[in-house]
Amino acid sequence: MRLGLVSDSHGELENLREALRQLKEKWRVEIVAHLGDAWEDTVVFEEFSELSYLRVPGVYCPPYRDPAVPNRLAKEIAGYRLLFTHTPTAHSHDLEGDPDPQLLAQAGKVDIIAFGHTHIPEIRREGKVLWVNPGHLKSQDKKGHSPSYAVLELEKKAVKVWLVDLLSSVPFAEEIFQREG
Known part of the structure; x- marks a missing residue:
């Protein structure tokens, strides 16, 4: 099962549209998660009705302050417990009851945490x-990284992760993580 991750589109709908096109056509993902900034950009998903999608708001998006909108989503997909969040840590804009990603990780309640916010693509394993x-x-970003997205292939015994440059559609990082236990 393949899952696509996008984050921090910040109103750049053409780049989001191109990422979704690549995720659908090249990577054949089944689900795409938008990890915040900006919530309203997910209107583009309507153009890709064959894709399922999830979304969480960014910490500065108005829906983040709405208790009816989950700021973090916990989902089981293909036997993995995933957390979808904009920030990798608790944030001052969190609402009461919002789970802290770090505490969930430390308690062993999640297998994968998909996050955005930093604009820095990364794959890492902690424990x-x-x-x-x-x-x-974003077409221009002050942190120096080109626009990118991620693809996760969730298999029974391993997770494969690719970080993909949007402009070239070529992966610039690839990791395989064997499932423990």
Whole structure:
């Protein structure tokens, strides 16, 4: 099962549209998660009705302050417990009751944490938890990283992760994590 991750589109709908096109056509993902900034950009998903999608708001998006909108989503997908969040840590804009990603990881309650916010693409393993940040989709970004997205292939015994440059559609990082236990 393949899952796509995008984050920090910040109103750059053409880049989001291109990422979704690549995720659908090249990577054949089944689900795409938008990890915040900006919530309203997910209107583009309507153009890709064959894709399922999830979304969480960014900490500065108005829906983040709405108790009816979950700021973090915990989902089981293909036998993995995933947390979808904008920030990798608790944030001052969190609402009462919002789970802290770090505490969930330390308690062993998640297998994978998908996050954005930093605009820096990364794949890392801390203990038994895989952390993935797809980067951002801005044409210009002050942190020096090109627009990118992530693809996760969730298999019974391993997770494969690719970080993909949006402009070239070529992966610039690839990791395989064997499932523990």
